[in-house]
Amino acid sequence: MRRPVYLDNHATTRTDPRVVAAMLPYFTEHYGNAASVSHRFGWEAEEAVEKAREQIARAIGAEPREIVFTSGATESNNLAIKGLAQAARRKGEHIVTANAEHKAVLDPVKALARQGWSVTVVACDEHGRVSPEAVEGALTDRTVLVSVMAANNEVGTLNPIGEIGRLCHERGIVFHTDAAQAVGKIPVDVQGDGVDLLSLSAHKFYGPKGIGALYVRRRDPLVRLQPLLDGGGHERGMRSGTLAVPLIVGLGAAIELAMGERDDEARRQRELRDRLHAAIAARIPGIRLNGHPVDRLPGNLNLSFADVDGEALMMAMRDVAVSSGSACSAANPEPSHVLRAMGLDEDLARSSLRFGLGRFTTEEEVDFAAESVGSAVEKLRGQGVAWSPR
Numbered sequence: 001m002r003r004p005v006y007l008d009n010h011a012t013t014r015t016d017p018r019v020v021a022a023m024l025p026y027f028t029e030h031y032g033n034a035a036s037v038s039h040r041f042g043w044e045a046e047e048a049v050e051k052a053r054e055q056i057a058r059a060i061g062a063e064p065r066e067i068v069f070t071s072g073a074t075e076s077n078n079l080a081i082k083g084l085a086q087a088a089r090r091k092g093e094h095i096v097t098a099n100a101e102h103k104a105v106l107d108p109v110k111a112l113a114r115q116g117w118s119v120t121v122v123a124c125d126e127h128g129r130v131s132p133e134a135v136e137g138a139l140t141d142r143t144v145l146v147s148v149m150a151a152n153n154e155v156g157t158l159n160p161i162g163e164i165g166r167l168c169h170e171r172g173i174v175f176h177t178d179a180a181q182a183v184g185k186i187p188v189d190v191q192g193d194g195v196d197l198l199s200l201s202a203h204k205f206y207g208p209k210g211i212g213a214l215y216v217r218r219r220d221p222l223v224r225l226q227p228l229l230d231g232g233g234h235e236r237g238m239r240s241g242t243l244a245v246p247l248i249v250g251l252g253a254a255i256e257l258a259m260g261e262r263d264d265e266a267r268r269q270r271e272l273r274d275r276l277h278a279a280i281a282a283r284i285p286g287i288r289l290n291g292h293p294v295d296r297l298p299g300n301l302n303l304s305f306a307d308v309d310g311e312a313l314m315m316a317m318r319d320v321a322v323s324s325g326s327a328c329s330a331a332n333p334e335p336s337h338v339l340r341a342m343g344l345d346e347d348l349a350r351s352s353l354r355f356g357l358g359r360f361t362t363e364e365e366v367d368f369a370a371e372s373v374g375s376a377v378e379k380l381r382g383q384g385v386a387w388s389p390r
């Protein structure tokens with residue numbers, strides 16, 4: 001077993017060696033610019049890009065021409081939210097989102113609010129789920145955009161995006177979903193779910209970092225966006241800049257692999273995740289599951305450990321790589337806004353750990369992690385206040 005054990009697959013994933021193999025020739029042999037129309041180098045690159053566009057479109061039920069390549073989900077979210085808001089300014093200035101969204105949605109929305117847009121941030125429930133009724137209650141005749149994530153990156157909770165999409169469409173409101181955690185793991189279908197704009201990122205499904213895509217609906221209705229970048233007019237004017245051909249090839253290969261293995265992997269990871277949960281629960285009293293008990297990503301386990309500081313717990317289990325419910329970075333030691341939005345108090349939010357299982361996680365690793373967490377919690381509780389049920 002390789003150590004440390006990697007259980008942080010919501011932060012990023014290892015690039016699958018099969019994906020790397022697909023990418024390599026596009027660095028050294030087929031290195032053309034996909035926009036070069038006058039020679040074979042350009043044609044080869046363009047062909048590879050169009051193949052990836054088809055692979056992505058197939059995975060989400062879209063058409064290839066509806067896929068815009070970006071640098072990742074952060075850029076896709078910015079392009080979707082700011083681009084739509086700018087383009088729809090004459091129709092209305094109201095945007096609806098939710099409080100458990102990723103910062104890559106909340107911050108662009110905040111930026112628009114500073115520039116005069118009006119924003120409603122809907123509250124999620126205690127499981128981190130956004131109800132269609134809450135979204136419906138927030139809509140006005142000035143609403144132009146609703147943005148609700150498909151799956152939460154901290155607690156794994158799945159949102160009813162099909163229902164939210166339907167009610168947006170009934171009112172002619174554009175629906176965006178940040179599906180960075182969902183694509184390749186659970187079924188996502190832009191037609192069935194009534195999605196107009198969808199963000200995805202390769203490094204969340206065993207592809208390379210620095211490449212993603214935005215789905216932009218072209219029919220029923222045609223969605224128009226104001227680009228963030230002006231330049232050569234690539235990607236039908238929506239995202240100028242020379243296409244990152246090797247990364248795009250990697251994105252396409254990664255999404256095709258993930259789709260092929262999706263349901264088997266979901267079953268396997270769910271079993272391992274439940275095994276980890278049971279092993280920790282059997283050893284340690286006073287744990288609490290965060291996120292939806294059932295409607296949650298198969299590889300996600302987010303737990304609070306009463307009276308233990310999550311950061312200290314992480315430090316005490318150096319051979320297991322996880323995330324805690326507080327510090328996202330050293331510069332930002334705030335307790336997680338997602339856990340706070342779910343109603344956890346600061347202490348409980350600070351006492352939480354996120355285990356993110358993935359394609360390469362083994363049973364042996366899960367057992368090692370459970371043992372590691374168990375002894376670390378016992379050690380910390382032994383040092384601090386005695387644990388007592390509250």
Ligand SMILES: *Cc1c(COP(=O)(O)O)cnc(C)c1O
Nearest residue numbers: 072073074102104153180181201
């Ligand atoms: C990782 C993640 C992002 C950011 O994606 P990048 O490609 O790293 O920019 C945005 N939203 C969610 C839900 C994520 O999990």
